[in-house]
Amino acid sequence: MPELPDVEGFRRVLAQHAVDRPITRVEVLDPQVLRDTSPRQLTTALPGTDLAKPRRYGKWLMAPVHQPGHRHGKDDPTLVFHFGMTGSLIWNDAAGEPLHPHDRLVFAMEDGELRYRDMRKLQGVRLTGNDHDVEVLLSDLGPDAKDLSLAEFRDRLQGVRRQLKAALTDQSVLAGLGNLLTDEILWRAGLHPRHLTTDLSSSDVARLHEELHDVLRVSIRRGCVPPDDSWLTGWRDQPEAPCPRCGTPLRRMHLGGRATVWCPHCQPAP
Ligand SMILES: [Zn+2]
Structure with missing residues (x-):
């Protein structure tokens, strides 16, 4: 997509x-x-x-x-x-x-x-x-996810009490993120997709913001979220795939109608 x-x-x-x-x-x-x-x-x-x-x-x-x-x-x-x-x-x-x-x-x-x-x-x-x-x-879109400042990112997340996956893919909260980017960013930041936006610590938000920009920078250069071996995206479509960071089998679920992939070890349940 x-x-x-x-x-x-x-x-x-x-x-x-x-x-x-x-x-x-x-x-x-x-x-x-x-x-x-x-x-x-x-x-x-x-x-x-x-x-x-x-x-x-x-x-x-x-x-x-x-x-x-x-x-x-x-x-x-x-x-x-x-x-x-x-x-x-x-x-x-x-x-x-x-x-x-x-x-x-x-x-x-x-x-x-x-x-x-x-x-x-x-x-x-x-x-x-x-x-x-x-x-x-x-007019219904939130700010574009590229070049979004940390302060604005924090404001957007604190303005909605939602599960992270739902909040980040909602175009009225932030414009531009979809399923792959969101799962990739949450995996890198070590945050569970069901984690509530309003329960994030200040360092969680800062880490999430940094990963957002790192993932976007590389993905924009490549013109897609790269399905590389060191990325979650490289494994998400394979059955029984291991987490590329720790080797734990990845989990998947439907969250708000979206296929969601995460690592139960790297992204502990809140
Ligand atoms: Zn892992």
């Missing part, structure tokens, strides 16, 4: 290939991925326009639209992506590259194509009318 680091990867795809190059054609292969937007809106509004520098917030990716030779203004539309469980953004250099069965939208440019690919179509793509619409869309 795409989380903050994956969406950073998609932001880099856009920034490297699609900025300030006129869109020549838009193909809507599957209108089910469009949100509050008709196929006609995309295919008529976008050709001839350029995308400005993209911006990520939480798991959302925004590509402001502008007319060639002009800057994006607050009354210009923005192309907004959310990748749900299985979405991705792919650049194809060679025009004519065969379509993937899950390619849903194609944004053609002179020297290639940007493709929105998504198997399950749980979220999707929209074209907002102006910048205010983007603000409204993002």
Whole structure:
């Protein structure tokens, strides 16, 4: 499932290939991925326009639209992506590259194509009318998890009395963390997923904050939460997997509907 680091990867795809190059054609292969937007809106509004520098917030990716030779203004539309469980953004250099069965939208440019690919179509793509619409869309989100200060992190956690796993994956508390990042960060910090946010000591919060940034820094560079052997993520999908730190068999449970993996030795129950 795409989380903050994956969406950073998609932001880099856009920034490297699609900025300030006129869109020549838009193909809507599957209108089910469009949100509050008709196929006609995309295919008529976008050709001839350029995308400005993209911006990520939480798991959302925004590509402001502008007319060639002009800057994006607050009354210009923005192309907004959310990748749900299985979405991705792919650049194809060679025009004519065969379509993937899950390619849903194609944004053609002179020297290639940007493709929105998504198997399950749980979220999707929209074209907002102006910048205010983007603000409204993002208004329920908490602060972005990247570059979050320790003081703000502490405030967010103390503002909700919740189990850690539920609090950290709630986008209105913090924007950007999903299942993999949260389990990884809790495992590194040695905190049980059911630990209550309001029962954390000051040093627990500081350790959690430090691990949050360490995990994000590496994951953003890699464009995903790396499934490395020294990471919990490298083992979480294997049955009977040992904790990569202490060798104790990992445990799993469903917490708030999410598959949760932890080490009973490194993360004792509160
Ligand atoms: Zn362990």
